[in-house]
Amino acid sequence: MSISKTYQPQEAETKWYNYWLTNGFFKSVPDEREPYTIVIPPPNVTGVLHMGHMLNNTIQDVLIRRARMQGKNACWVPGTDHASIATEAKVVALLKEQGINKKDLTRDEFLKHAWVWKEKYGGIILEQLKKLGASCDWDRTRFTMEDDLSDAVIDTFIHLYKKGWIYRGVRMVNWDPQGKTAVSDEEVIRKEVNQKLYYINYPVVGEDAHVTIATTRPETIMADAAVFVNPNDERYTHLHGKSVYIPLVNRVIPIKTDGYVTMDFGTGCLKVTPAHDLNDYELGQKHNLQVIDILNDDGSLNDLAQILVGEDRFAARKKIAVLLQEAGVLEKVEEYKSQVGFSERTDAVIEPKLSMQWFCKMDQMAKPALEDVLNGDIKLIPEKFVNTYRHWMENVQDWCISRQLWWGQRIPAWYLPNGKFVVAKTAEEALVEAKALAPENSHLTTADLRQEEDVVDTWFSSWLWPISIFDGFKNPDGADINYYYPTNDLVTAPEILFFWVARMIMAGHEFRGQKPFTNVYLTGIVRDKLGRKMSKSLGNSPDPLGLIENFSADGVRVGILMSSPAGNDLMFDESYCEQGSKFANKVWNAFRLVKGWEVDESLENNNQVAIDWFASRFNEALKEIEENFDQYRLSEALMATYKLVWDDFCAWYLEMIKPAYQQPIDSATYKATVSFFEDVLKLLHPFMPFITEELWHDEIFGTRKPEDCCIVAKMPVSGQINPQLNTELEAVKQIISGIRNIRQNKQISPKDALSLSLKANSAINYQSYLPIVVKLGNIDKIDFVNEQVSGAASFMVLTDEFYIPLAESIDPVAETERLQKEKEYLNGFLKSVNAKLGNERFMQNAKPDVIENEQKKKADAEAKLKLIQDSLDGLAG
Numbered sequence: 001m002s003i004s005k006t007y008q009p010q011e012a013e014t015k016w017y018n019y020w021l022t023n024g025f026f027k028s029v030p031d032e033r034e035p036y037t038i039v040i041p042p043p044n045v046t047g048v049l050h051m052g053h054m055l056n057n058t059i060q061d062v063l064i065r066r067a068r069m070q071g072k073n074a075c076w077v078p079g080t081d082h083a084s085i086a087t088e089a090k091v092v093a094l095l096k097e098q099g100i101n102k103k104d105l106t107r108d109e110f111l112k113h114a115w116v117w118k119e120k121y122g123g124i125i126l127e128q129l130k131k132l133g134a135s136c137d138w139d140r141t142r143f144t145m146e147d148d149l150s151d152a153v154i155d156t157f158i159h160l161y162k163k164g165w166i167y168r169g170v171r172m173v174n175w176d177p178q179g180k181t182a183v184s185d186e187e188v189i190r191k192e193v194n195q196k197l198y199y200i201n202y203p204v205v206g207e208d209a210h211v212t213i214a215t216t217r218p219e220t221i222m223a224d225a226a227v228f229v230n231p232n233d234e235r236y237t238h239l240h241g242k243s244v245y246i247p248l249v250n251r252v253i254p255i256k257t258d259g260y261v262t263m264d265f266g267t268g269c270l271k272v273t274p275a276h277d278l279n280d281y282e283l284g285q286k287h288n289l290q291v292i293d294i295l296n297d298d299g300s301l302n303d304l305a306q307i308l309v310g311e312d313r314f315a316a317r318k319k320i321a322v323l324l325q326e327a328g329v330l331e332k333v334e335e336y337k338s339q340v341g342f343s344e345r346t347d348a349v350i351e352p353k354l355s356m357q358w359f360c361k362m363d364q365m366a367k368p369a370l371e372d373v374l375n376g377d378i379k380l381i382p383e384k385f386v387n388t389y390r391h392w393m394e395n396v397q398d399w400c401i402s403r404q405l406w407w408g409q410r411i412p413a414w415y416l417p418n419g420k421f422v423v424a425k426t427a428e429e430a431l432v433e434a435k436a437l438a439p440e441n442s443h444l445t446t447a448d449l450r451q452e453e454d455v456v457d458t459w460f461s462s463w464l465w466p467i468s469i470f471d472g473f474k475n476p477d478g479a480d481i482n483y484y485y486p487t488n489d490l491v492t493a494p495e496i497l498f499f500w501v502a503r504m505i506m507a508g509h510e511f512r513g514q515k516p517f518t519n520v521y522l523t524g525i526v527r528d529k530l531g532r533k534m535s536k537s538l539g540n541s542p543d544p545l546g547l548i549e550n551f552s553a554d555g556v557r558v559g560i561l562m563s564s565p566a567g568n569d570l571m572f573d574e575s576y577c578e579q580g581s582k583f584a585n586k587v588w589n590a591f592r593l594v595k596g597w598e599v600d601e602s603l604e605n606n607n608q609v610a611i612d613w614f615a616s617r618f619n620e621a622l623k624e625i626e627e628n629f630d631q632y633r634l635s636e637a638l639m640a641t642y643k644l645v646w647d648d649f650c651a652w653y654l655e656m657i658k659p660a661y662q663q664p665i666d667s668a669t670y671k672a673t674v675s676f677f678e679d680v681l682k683l684l685h686p687f688m689p690f691i692t693e694e695l696w697h698d699e700i701f702g703t704r705k706p707e708d709c710c711i712v713a714k715m716p717v718s719g720q721i722n723p724q725l726n727t728e729l730e731a732v733k734q735i736i737s738g739i740r741n742i743r744q745n746k747q748i749s750p751k752d753a754l755s756l757s758l759k760a761n762s763a764i765n766y767q768s769y770l771p772i773v774v775k776l777g778n779i780d781k782i783d784f785v786n787e788q789v790s791g792a793a794s795f796m797v798l799t800d801e802f803y804i805p806l807a808e809s810i811d812p813v814a815e816t817e818r819l820q821k822e823k824e825y826l827n828g829f830l831k832s833v834n835a836k837l838g839n840e841r842f843m844q845n846a847k848p849d850v851i852e853n854e855q856k857k858k859a860d861a862e863a864k865l866k867l868i869q870d871s872l873d874g875l876a877g
Contacts (some may be wrong), residue, residue: 003595003698007588009552012694017130019693022442025068026135028075030483036067037487038076038515039466040136041500042144044083044120046090049544050282051526051534051572051730052493053125054132055564058557059521060387060491060633061134065686066629067137067488069715075484076135077469078126079142082118084458085179085187085345091117091407107406107453114407131138133553133689135711141793142469143157144461145409152473153409153461154425156511165361165403168413172281173400175353177299177313178346181404182357182456186499188341188350197336198321202227202244205252211236211244214266216338218324219316220276222249222305225289227480228270231257235268247329248320249306249489256287274354278352289543293354297404313351358402358454362506366396369505372515378505381521381632382568385494392498393600401457415450416441427451463503466516472509487517494522521632524569526560531571547577554688555581560636561687576706583642584691587684590650590785591695594673597659603666609768611672613729616722617648618679623718625683638687645680651732656772674700679716680789731762732769738795739777742804745818746793753780756788759801794871799863816872830861 028035038060043053060076068074091101091114102110126141139187143150160166173182198218201210211227222247229236235254243252260283261270275293284291294305299313307323308316324330341350370393372378373386380386402411414430415421422433427446434441434449467473472481486508492501501520510514526534534541547556551574556850558580563570605611621644628637657673659665678701685692689711696710743750756779760766766773770782788794789803793815796802836842836854843851 003592005592007552007584007691007694009554009584009690010549011594013131013133013553013690016690016693017133018121020711021138021711022137022363023707023709025709027139028073028137030108030479031073033071035484035488036064036070036072037484038064038489038491039487040076040078041490041492041496042081042142042462042465043125044086045080045118045125045143046083046086047125047577049125049132051541051544051560052523053129054544054547054556055523055526055560055570056493057129057132057134058560059487059523059564061132061689062557062561062634062686063489063491064135065689066224066715068711069246069682069685069713071714074135075140077135077140077142078129078134078136078138079465079469080122080126080144081458081462082145082408084403084405084455085176085183085343086183087114088405088407089179090121090125090346090438110406116268125581127547131548131553133557135689140469141780144458144465144580148471148474149461149464149468150409152464152468152805153456154219154412155473156464156507157409157412157456157460158423158425159511160360160701164425165364165687166358167361168252168356168358169684170354170356171359171398171400172278172352173355173357174341175351175355176201176346176348177295177297177351178348179343179405182295182353182355182400183343183345184400184459184499186459186496187344188488190339191342192337193340195336195338195340197266197334198324199331199333200247200324201331202247202271203329204239205243205245207242211239211255211269212267213269213271215271216336216459217273217276218318218320219233219301219308220273220294221246221271221320222251222307223273223275223294223758224251224253224271225274225284225292226253226256226272226287228258228261228272228283229268230259230261232259233261233263233268247327248323258287260877264544275350275354279353291354294321295351295353299348299351301550314349335539346735350819357400358370358413358452358456360399362396362399365506365510366393367474368500368509369393369502372505372509378515378517379519380497381519385497385522388494389497389502393502397578399457402452403457404453405455406453408851409461411452411454411456413452415452417445418450421452432460459499459503462500463507463544464511466504467507467512476512481512485512486515489519489521490517491521491523493525513570515564519632522630524564526572528571529571531569534572544572545576551577552690553579554584554691555579558583558638558642558687559865561635562642583646584688586646586650587680587688587691587695590593591677591698593654593658594677595698595700597670598664599667599670600664601667605666605668605744606771607657607666607669607672608771609729610653611669612722613725614648614653615672615730616720616725618644618676618716619719619721620726621648621717622683626718635789641683643689645684649680655776681710682716684714685710685713713792728764728769731764731800732772734797735773735802736776738797738802739773739779739804742793742795745842750778753778754804755779755781755783757785757803757805758781759785759787759789759803761799764798764800788870794867796864796867798860801867819868819872823865823872825864826861828870829859833861 040060043058051723064074064076094117095102095113109162174185174188176183195216197214197216199212199214200218200221201212203210213227227244239255240257243254245252261268272280272283274281274289274291276295292304294301295313296302299315301308301311301316303309306603308319311319321330342348343350370390373380373389380389412425413423414427416434418546422430422437424430424433427449429448430449431444434444466485466487467481470484471478472482472485490501504516526533528540532540551559556577559577562576562579563572621640625637625640628640657669681692681696693710697704739754758766773779789805792803792805794801794803813843833854837858
């Protein structure tokens with residue numbers, strides 16, 4: 001099979017992805033093998049591929065491909081989340097373009113439009129993941145609103161309600177006035193915004209005096225229930241127990257004291273508006289204050305406001321500032337920066353709002369979920385997130401699970417004509433419940449029952465994901481759930497550690513009696529090279545599909561993994577993808593080099609040292625790579641693989657063994673090299689699946705059967721390491737680098753052969769390495785000497801001295817300058833080593849091998865300094 005001069009990634013990607021799909025390499029069914037399972041964090045059906053998805057799914061694919069090559073039954077389950085708020089917003093916007101208002105539709109009519117939208121657009125992101133090479137079992141693709149998964153949500157709701165863990169009540173929630181729904185904390189994005197701080201005078205009842213409060217929300221003063229001061233604030237002691245008028249509406253409210261008030265913020269007086277601030281609400285509950293809600297669901301002022309009724313809250317803010325100014329009670333206005341919550345989906349400013357909602361108690365479910373992480377049954381990677389997790393779980397709040405939407409699983413509560421309700425799966429079951437509730441309900445029919453309009457929070461379906469996708473609710477003793485659950489690794493973002501990950505752990509214990517996964521790999525945020533979070537508004541987020549087109553899927557995978565240590569934000573730059581693309585080309589060109597060699601069976605093998613070294617070095621690197629994988633240091637595992645292939649294999653091994661131009665290679669060396677290349681492809685495959693599969697099927701590896709693909713090739717297992725050989729070959733590489741440096745410094749052509757004199761002070765037996773030095777250094781003569789060679793360029797490797805006599809005389813001034821610089825560097829290095837060895841704490845706590853290594857560094861530096869000083873003395877003499 002001929003091989004093209006350059007790698008054609010688009011052709012290879014299409015060919016091999018279709019081949020893998022057609023031949024079922026991604027498919028998994030329970031068998032006798034050890035299962036390895038990953039469930040995808042289901043992206044929203046509204047989503048398209050962005051850089052966060054690229055990172056998350058590349059990591060998952062690397063893990064799943066590696067497990068597959070280790071002989072495990074690898075199962076990666078894909079799917080999408082119905083994303084109630086985001087999808088409903090998309091459908092409402094689409095209908096608006098068609099001249100249709102949601103309010104004019106029935107629920108069923110709207111849902112028909114929503115399902116049409118989902119079928120048309122909902123699978124886009126999964127198709128895009130295929131371009132990345134994601135080896136998901138696509139036959140297992142699930143959707144959080146398909147019938148079985150929706151049934152699981154409803155059954156779960158009923159189970160928890162009967163257990164007393166779901167209840168209905170009025171509580172303060174995050175309200176999205178544009179979406180007209182409660183949203184979870186996770187769906188609130190905090191942003192720093194420029195605001196104004198309004199200083200307003202509240203007249204004291206019965207006195208010619210006032211108190212001044214500072215607020216960013218003057219439009220809510222009509223809902224004030226009290227003014228609070230700190231009991232220790234001497235400025236206001238005389239006002240304790242008195243009252244003030246609210247400006248403009250002249251309603252009387254009391255002045256109260258509480259240590260919650262910060263004396264040095266604003267004026268030290270705090271207006272408390274229980275209906276429109278969470279902290280104010282809690283303070284109001286503590287002091288039994290009246291709650292006055294002056295805002296409609298859309299954020300406009302209602303009749304209770306008394307003034308500016310019907311005005312939008314932000315328009316009212318501007319207008320009330322004018323009214324306060326005209327009334328002479330606006331003392332001043334200052335510029336002020338503060339954090340404000342915005343709805344993730346609509347970008348509307350979140351309004352804290354008291355609302356009748358459905359809640360799920362979390363305190364009991366949180367206990368085993370916290371214990372799992374604290375005792376190590378579930379590992380958070382990196383561990384720094386354990387404390388964050390602990391804080392969340394020890395301070396867990398009840399979960400608002402209702403959403404004022406139509407798209408989603410409808411809450412299975414049914415209201416009776418008298419306002420009471422029952423919880424049941426169907427109207428028929430609800431009727432039975434209603435009749436059992438009280439004798440007066442015996443005459444009711446299903447027509448008398450009204451189902452709750454709200455749907456459950458999207459997280460209330462996705463928290464069941466690891467169970468429901470394996471039909472663990474429909475068939476709790478089925479083959480799939482008992483084989484694949486608990487899953488192995490979860491890869492997700494830290495910002496949903498509590499909102500999704502913790503809740504899945506809770507659900508796992510509640511509904512399966514065990515954890516849902518063992519390891520949680522938490523990725524960082526993808527930022528640009530300036531450190532800014534990537535976003536559409538900044539225009540700093542590249543199109544992932546465009547990157548794949550420009551740099552290949554393999555190049556992008558390598559690029560994004562190069563800069564992605566677990567849990568830490570990564571500064572992404574397209575240059576990483578370019579580096580990944582160049583790496584693919586390096587592998588391709590190395591393969592072309594080997595493929596182009598002719599084999600002569602009659603030639604002897606003169607490369608056994610190089611072969612033995614690379615075998616040892618490969619095993620050494622493989623051990624490091626495996627350790628990195630075991631610690632989930634995927635970026636480090638990639639870099640160790642990259643260095644092994646680029647440096648050790650391509651830059652050194654192939655150069656050591658390649659025959660002279662147009663000359664054949666011996667059979668033993670060729671076979672060893674082909675075998676090495678095969679192992680290199682296996683090692684690279686999880687990171688670079690396409691180019692490795694393309695090269696895997698070349699004829700130099702023999703005839704492959706259709707099922708004999710790199711994707712299922714057995715991953716190499718670390719073998720014997722020869723530390724002495726590895727160490728000595730590193731010294732040989734330094735010798736060659738020393739020779740090349742002299743050539744460069746003296747502007748000597750690589751084609752010109754040089755002589756080399758060697759004064760051996762170490763125990764290295766250089767005889768076996770001389771052919772490599774001769775070949776790569778272009779040396780025509782090597783002498784072993786017992787003393788320094790005068791008039792020669794010199795360098796040192798370990799304790800051994802090397803001299804290259806030069807045809808022209810050495811410029812003593814330039815050579816002295818060079819040696820002085822090297823001496824200065826070594827003196828600084830020696831000083832740092834001596835500081836370590838002189839540090840009592842270091843000597844007491846460091847491992848013996850670490851101390852021995854530092855002592856060796858000291859000895860080497862001292863030996864090199866002696867050689868330099870001898871050379872300087874010779875030049876001066």
